[in-house]
Amino acid sequence: MPAPVRFELQATDPGSAARTGVLHTPHGAVETPAFMPVGTQATVKGVLPELLRASGSRMLLANTYHLALRPGEGVVARLGGLHRFMAWDGPILTDSGGFQAFSMSDRASLTERGVAFRSHLDGSLLDLTPERAIAIQESLGADVAMVLDHCPALPAEKSAIAEATDRTIRWARRCKEARSRADQAVFGIVQGGAHADLRRECAERLVELGFDGYAIGGVSVGESPDEVRKAMEVTSPHLPTDQSRYLMGVGRPQDVLDAIAAGVDLFDCVLPTRNGRNATCLSMRGPVRLRNAAHKADPRPIEEGCDCPACSRFSRSYLRHLFLAGEMLGPILASIHNLAFLHRLVRTAREAIGEGRYVQFRAEALEALGP
Amino acid sequence: MPAPVRFELQATDPGSAARTGVLHTPHGAVETPAFMPVGTQATVKGVLPELLRASGSRMLLANTYHLALRPGEGVVARLGGLHRFMAWDGPILTDSGGFQAFSMSDRASLTERGVAFRSHLDGSLLDLTPERAIAIQESLGADVAMVLDHCPALPAEKSAIAEATDRTIRWARRCKEARSRADQAVFGIVQGGAHADLRRECAERLVELGFDGYAIGGVSVGESPDEVRKAMEVTSPHLPTDQSRYLMGVGRPQDVLDAIAAGVDLFDCVLPTRNGRNATCLSMRGPVRLRNAAHKADPRPIEEGCDCPACSRFSRSYLRHLFLAGEMLGPILASIHNLAFLHRLVRTAREAIGEGRYVQFRAEALEALGP
């Protein structure tokens, strides 16, 4: 099978494991490091495709669990696949549902066979085996599919994490055997919690199986930032340098900068759009809370110098008014700015890596961002 | 004072009172008949300015009562006026608050002096005299301001309607005396219910006072379509042919076609955006209800042949999914289509008038639209 997705390594930073590259996909190339906005239900909440693109988005994430339940992957396939369905002609990655087995554990029962979900919509059964996770993702037709993984809740006994890691590897094999689309990449997911030996073993065995890229999973599940950093640092060295690395569920600017230093290429997170809907905006001077009375007649944009569709013409005063008035345009514009902010952060990181000054860039950025 | 807004009559229809024209304003020209979307709180719900323009919008309406309460006309003025505040560089018309004295009558007490509102937001007092209505609108800085009128609830005794009509004329005089901006037009509002003699008297006395255009008020307040038609038919002949005529609050396609036949140039209504938010779309084959199960895998756009930002790339299947999933993009796209539909209806009416075949056009359109 020819590789549908190819990672081209470009620059590496002399002072860290940071690197730049290009992810080539059937729907175009993405310069990395790159941040992927989350379109859980085949839409990044409130943001039309052209505004996503204007905010700097190049590759999106969508959710297998949610789309399988509604509208159903068969409907998406009949409508021509996910790209056509949601009118996004750039690359898309779909997750596998493994994270939902963790985050909706009260509705999920996990066995060696797979994960059985009771739908949060109508209580119906979604029987998500590794084979079915791949089949659904092939129907959706994203550029990158993810293997079904077992993501344990932390803190947990090492034995429980080891068991989940072993299962993740067995499921990864089943996913690999089940895949049939030549035009879709499949990424493996490395589990192992904060245990260097488990992470290493999982990475090596997945690489032995051979995937088109590798994700670092089991983060954003209750562990501390230090544990996330450790998970990345112990995992990255055991992943091929010529394939892309994706850190799942991370989008806090400070964490993104750390992960880039550890050699991560791809990120996704609901944070920019969720915060945006709550009137909290990202900026290089720390958060801007748009409901604050201080912004009542504030003519400034959310962030000076930002050329996003929000900042280029709307004041904090107007945005505050929209939020107080409960108008949809508030969440829309704040989401757009937050996406533009993260894309810009990652783009400037990319430039710094290209110029061999990532360590300094990161230190200055962390200083400006605050805690 | 030079006329800031000038109406240029173009074609008249041989078979009806329908006419085409151009409304010249400080923010550009608008071909009439024209439909104005409603941006109550300085935003057409969920629709960014560029998407309004793409849907065919040329002139918007905003609400004095709502904006005076929040964010306050002083804030809007400090931010550079309403156009700058909401980033809409086309013409804007502001209503006067007279309609809210009717629609929120439980919060309003009306005397000869004006209308005293208890704010629906925090109970504070808004003392809306004719002078204050003009002052607020001058602070907002729309291209067209409306006089404060007394809009009686129907059905009502003729004596009550006569009293409201007389007060409307007295208030119109006070508004005219209070105005001070040379770059803002003020339109008078004709009241009189379904009484030809009252409408005629009101129109003649307002014309005697002299305004930059005239609105037909007191419709959409509980009367039947026949009464609306009658109000228009008895009023239009007493208005100057070289000034624009605005029918307030009417946007049902069938009613718009009737009003055009009676010589109306401008319309506004929340219907397209409100219906859109409720998943009901306008089409020349009658309403399309996007939540219907029939659209589950329907690849068709809302309306075949529509080139709006929704129909040009999204299927009914996708839109149905968005509404069922509670995603903002559903209301956004349905609102955009509904605006595009009404703008197209009015544009094709304009073309038919220009070609002297409005009567036939209207008959065919009413037939297609259904009841």
Ligand SMILES: [Zn+2]
């Ligand atoms: Zn911005």
Ligand SMILES: [Zn+2]
């Ligand atoms: Zn359309």
